[in-house]
Amino acid sequence: MNEIAVLDYRFLPDTKAEIQALASNEVLFPWERCPEAERITRTGTADIALVTPWDMIDTTYLDACPQLKYVGLCGTSTANIDLDELDRRGIAFSNIVSGDKESVAEFFFMQLVSLSRGLGEYQWKPGEQHELVGRRIGIIGLGAVGKAMAHMALAYKMDVVYFSPHRKQDWEDKGIAYLEKNELLQTSEIVMLCTPTNVEVLGEAEFTAMKAGSILVQACGGNPFDKPSFYNWIAQDDNFALFDMSASEQNYQAYQDLPRVIFSRSVAGDTYESNERRGKRVVENLHNYLNS
Numbered sequence: 001m002n003e004i005a006v007l008d009y010r011f012l013p014d015t016k017a018e019i020q021a022l023a024s025n026e027v028l029f030p031w032e033r034c035p036e037a038e039r040i041t042r043t044g045t046a047d048i049a050l051v052t053p054w055d056m057i058d059t060t061y062l063d064a065c066p067q068l069k070y071v072g073l074c075g076t077s078t079a080n081i082d083l084d085e086l087d088r089r090g091i092a093f094s095n096i097v098s099g100d101k102e103s104v105a106e107f108f109f110m111q112l113v114s115l116s117r118g119l120g121e122y123q124w125k126p127g128e129q130h131e132l133v134g135r136r137i138g139i140i141g142l143g144a145v146g147k148a149m150a151h152m153a154l155a156y157k158m159d160v161v162y163f164s165p166h167r168k169q170d171w172e173d174k175g176i177a178y179l180e181k182n183e184l185l186q187t188s189e190i191v192m193l194c195t196p197t198n199v200e201v202l203g204e205a206e207f208t209a210m211k212a213g214s215i216l217v218q219a220c221g222g223n224p225f226d227k228p229s230f231y232n233w234i235a236q237d238d239n240f241a242l243f244d245m246s247a248s249e250q251n252y253q254a255y256q257d258l259p260r261v262i263f264s265r266s267v268a269g270d271t272y273e274s275n276e277r278r279g280k281r282v283v284e285n286l287h288n289y290l291n292s
Helices: 013-021 036-043 059-064 082-089 102-117 144-155 182-185 204-209 227-234 249-255 272-290
Strands: 004-006 048-052 068-073 092-094 136-140 159-163 190-193 215-218 238-242 261-263
Touching: 004 036, 013 272, 036 059, 036 068, 059 082, 068 272, 082 092, 092 272, 102 144, 102 215, 102 238, 136 144, 136 182, 136 215, 144 159, 159 182, 159 272, 182 204, 249 261
Parallel strands: 004 048, 048 068, 068 092, 136 159, 136 190, 190 215, 215 238, 238 261
Antiparallel strands: none
């Protein structure tokens, strides 16, 4: 039996029971996102840690938790995981590679509909309620999240364009068009960032290129743009920005009070169903490690 520490707050009761059955200790399951200051004390002497994509698994953490033999990431992005250091120390690692990002797309399109119809605090293009049908939406990054967004946008009968380092012919065959990034920014009314965590894709030149009165959606983690340039852009009348907590607590504190910013305290991808799927994959990875 192994001592297991859990930093992820999203497990359902059945998953918690399965994890507990594999542990030698009484597992303490957090009810909310674990503050960074608690990640070391919560891990303690455990040899297995189940962590979220927001937890920094770096040299400081690993030095303070020398018993660790396995880190299970309850998500996909490894931006906060020092994989080289894990490998150097011989600590096993796994994450979840998932293509089911419909919950993220559903969340942000709910926000877009609310904004275009004026159902919340703000009204995009004030004066009348507006439809998404026919609007041009530009998606930067066509990974799992970007594809879910494209699928949803096509269902809304939007004019969908994308930019990605690699062309996606199968998606172009479905009716979306490839554009270079600057052309996408210049012609899209809605710009969605679906890039890997902390990959900066918008700087001053890109914000300057964007259409006036457009909507920026950050559907990725961390910092995908230059912050001073964003502050200048959002200060212009009629520009709007949508975020969820995948963008980080630090960015929530920085952006929440800015004009025309809608920053939900929810994580777009967290639903009962997605938490159920995630939990099953975490337990599968844990069994694979224990049986290796």
